Amino acid sequence: MTTATPASPNRNPSHQRRPLRLVLDNPVVLKELRGRMRGARAFIVLTIYLLLLGLFTSLVYVAVAESSTSAGGQVNIGQIGRTLFAGVVAIELLLVSFIAPAFTSGAISGEREHQTYDLLRTTLLPTHWMVLGKLLSAMLFVLMLLLAAIPLQSIAFFFGGVAITEVLLAFVILFVTAMFFCTVGIYFSSRTSRTLSASVLTYSTATFFTFGLPILLGSVMLVFGLSLNDMPSSQAEIIALVIVGGVLSSNSAATALLTQSILINQQSAGTYTYTLSNGDTITLLSPWIPFTLVYLTLTIVFFLLAVRRVKVVER
Amino acid sequence: MASEEYIIHTHGLVKRYGKLTAINNLSLRVPQGSIYGFIGPNGAGKTTTMRILTTLISLTAGEAYVAGYSVLKHQREVRRAIGYMPDFFGVYDDMKVWEYLDFFAACYDIPERERQPLINDLLALVDLAHRREDMVEKLSRGMKQRLSLARTLAHDPEVLILDEPASGLDPRARIEIRELLVEMAQMGKTIFFSSHILADVAEICTHLGIIESGEMVAQGTVSEIRQQLMPMREITITLLDRVDDAKEALMTITGVTDIVDLPNSEKRRRIKVSFSGDDAGVSEMLQALSSRAIPVVNFAEQTHDLETVFMRATKGIVS
Structure with a gap:
């Protein structure tokens, strides 16, 4: 057996002062990416994702092309482009909402299952570094999925009718959605000792936010008979508008579609005007702004809750 | 502290x-x-x-x-x-x-x-x-x-x-x-x-x-x-003869609390001495025996391995 004295570690606490190191020099990010990209798994996930996306895009294209030509013989090429783009983004949203949690729902509970949780907690790695590392490595993979889908999104450019603003806004909405669901996954992962239960809870939440919440809020609106056309006063109409806008902004797909239609009809990415029944016009925020703000806030809340849970010293 | x-x-x-x-x-x-x-x-x-x-x-x-x-x-x-x-x-x-x-x-x-x-x-x-x-x-x-x-x-x-x-x-x-x-x-x-x-x-x-x-x-x-845990030392002495003389000699030494006969083997006689003194006492014992010309064949302290110590330490406390 060889005798060797391990080099004395350079004990400089400089990393705390450089936030960029949280990303570039976070051991968890490095470890997760090494593990995730190794072997065929990452390749298979990416392939299946692109195949599904390609398949749906083709279906959307066929459907849109059919309906556009049949409308009076005149082909509206721009309309095809826009619908195709919207279709791809909607499918991407759905896929990302359900792929993202898969990367993070095992983030903390997996460490417990592999019995490495205690090892990590006795190192000098700060808790928020660990949780952030898990989130970042998942987000980097999601980012790769989003970037890989750009060529498919770009098919819409052949037909025109899609502006760069639309592409950017779609990316923001996709990214915020993915980040939210990743963080939800980490949160549940930190609460449970088993990855299985964390996955179930995360997917339930993802399903709720994607399908349940719009249905629930839509039903509530129906029950209360909110209709924009027969409002007693302009005051009530504005309130109703804000509520409807809020409801739509709670869902990523609705937000994306509404944002796109505002962009097309009013050429505006930030605000839009709405003409009330009494003739007055009011200015409202485009739904992607409240959507992004709300989802980012929720992301931060879930992140902090996860950090707090991991920090807890067992009793 | x-x-x-x-x-x-x-x-x-x-x-x-x-x-x-x-x-x-x-x-x-x-x-x-x-x-x-x-x-x-x-x-x-x-x-x-x-x-x-x-x-x-x-x-x-x-x-x-x-x-x-x-x-x-x-x-x-x-x-x-x-x-x-x-x-x-x-x-x-x-x-x-x-x-x-x-x-x-x-x-x-x-x-x-x-x-x-x-x-x-x-x-x-x-x-x-x-x-x-x-x-x-x-x-x-x-x-x-x-x-x-x-x-x-x-x-x-x-x-x-x-x-x-x-x-x-x-x-x-x-x-x-x-x-x-x-x-x-x-x-x-x-x-x-x-x-x-x-x-x-x-x-x-x-x-x-x-x-x-x-x-x-x-x-x-x-x-x-x-x-x-083992305050008593145990010394086993093997003699050819004169066991009673040996016992008498050993009992004069302070710290010796008990001497028991062990089963004989062939012509030899064996005794076990329980002792609670230090090393000087052990040496004294040996001197006492040799000064009386008692035929000692073997003089050995039983060192208890830790297993015995452990068993003694934990015996009876197991809940």
């Missing part, structure tokens, strides 16, 4: 889980540079104690210091001072041996440029240099355990806290681990490790602590423990 010389020091440590008291009034004193064997049956509170010392669980009452830092107030300093190996091997899937060490070294703030030479040194130390590029999960149990030991050394800690480092290993791997522990002690590390296998402990330990039902039964250097 002379706590500086003790690298691990607890005072009246209590840990309760609901109504169950896992550790009761434990005062642990691990001197700097020692190889301290923390011995006790399963469920005695060894792991709980170690988890408190490694800042993983809270304590109910008392104080605990590692390298001069309180485990309650200075967790970061304590974590820097310790290398911890739990009683299970934490393994990541899809990770190479060197990546495993690289990851944990990075978790201990070791800069990237220092990590590669460090990993090479550590792998050489635990004799795994040839498995550098292999997947961790492919290693044998003994190799994983050695890799774990290498991991605990990554940040050059002062004290290693090892929970059952030799459990579940085959005899050869067990010896390898034992050799490694000695080597690490020579590197200046204090080694605090638990075991329920006394054979592991007897050969390499400088200090012992025997715990049972959450309470320290005995603590000190190995010879102190022996003294403490």
Whole structure:
């Protein structure tokens, strides 16, 4: 057996002062990416994702092309482009909402299952570094999925009718959605000792936010008979508008579609005007702004809750 | 309180889980540079104690210091001072041996440029240099355990806290681990490790602590423990003849409490002397016999192995 004295570690606490190191020099990010990209798994996930996306895009294209030509013989090429783009983004949203949690729902509970949780907690790695590392490595993979889908999104450019603003806004909405669901996954992962239960809870939440919440809020609106056309006063109409806008902004797909239609009809990415029944016009925020703000806030809340849970010293 | 010389020091440590008291009034004193064997049956509170010392669980009452830092107030300093190996091997899937060490070294703030030479040194130390590029999960149990030991050394800690480092290993791997522990002690590390296998402990330990039902039964250097738990020394004397003369001579020596006859073998007569004195007394006995020209064939003190000490220490207290 060889005798060797391990080099004395350079004990400089400089990393705390450089936030960029949280990303570039976070051991968890490095470890997760090494593990995730190794072997065929990452390749298979990416392939299946692109195949599904390609398949749906083709279906959307066929459907849109059919309906556009049949409308009076005149082909509206721009309309095809826009619908195709919207279709791809909607499918991407759905896929990302359900792929993202898969990367993070095992983030903390997996460490417990592999019995490495205690090892990590006795190192000098700060808790928020660990949780952030898990989130970042998942987000980097999601980012790769989003970037890989750009060529498919770009098919819409052949037909025109899609502006760069639309592409950017779609990316923001996709990214915020993915980040939210990743963080939800980490949160549940930190609460449970088993990855299985964390996955179930995360997917339930993802399903709720994607399908349940719009249905629930839509039903509530129906029950209360909110209709924009027969409002007693302009005051009530504005309130109703804000509520409807809020409801739509709670869902990523609705937000994306509404944002796109505002962009097309009013050429505006930030605000839009709405003409009330009494003739007055009011200015409202485009739904992607409240959507992004709300989802980012929720992301931060879930992140902090996860950090707090991991920090807890067992009793 | 002379706590500086003790690298691990607890005072009246209590840990309760609901109504169950896992550790009761434990005062642990691990001197700097020692190889301290923390011995006790399963469920005695060894792991709980170690988890408190490694800042993983809270304590109910008392104080605990590692390298001069309180485990309650200075967790970061304590974590820097310790290398911890739990009683299970934490393994990541899809990770190479060197990546495993690289990851944990990075978790201990070791800069990237220092990590590669460090990993090479550590792998050489635990004799795994040839498995550098292999997947961790492919290693044998003994190799994983050695890799774990290498991991605990990554940040050059002062004290290693090892929970059952030799459990579940085959005899050869067990010896390898034992050799490694000695080597690490020579590197200046204090080694605090638990075991329920006394054979592991007897050969390499400088200090012992025997715990049972959450309470320290005995603590000190190995010879102190022996003294403490086995105050009676037993000397077996084999004679050719004149047994009664011998008994008479021996009874004159202070400290001799009892002499019993042992079964005879061939023509020899054997007696067992219980004695509670020091080495000078033993020598006196021998002189007393030879000055009377009593034909002594054999004069031997029965040294009790630690197994006997352990059995005596823990007998009857098992709940």
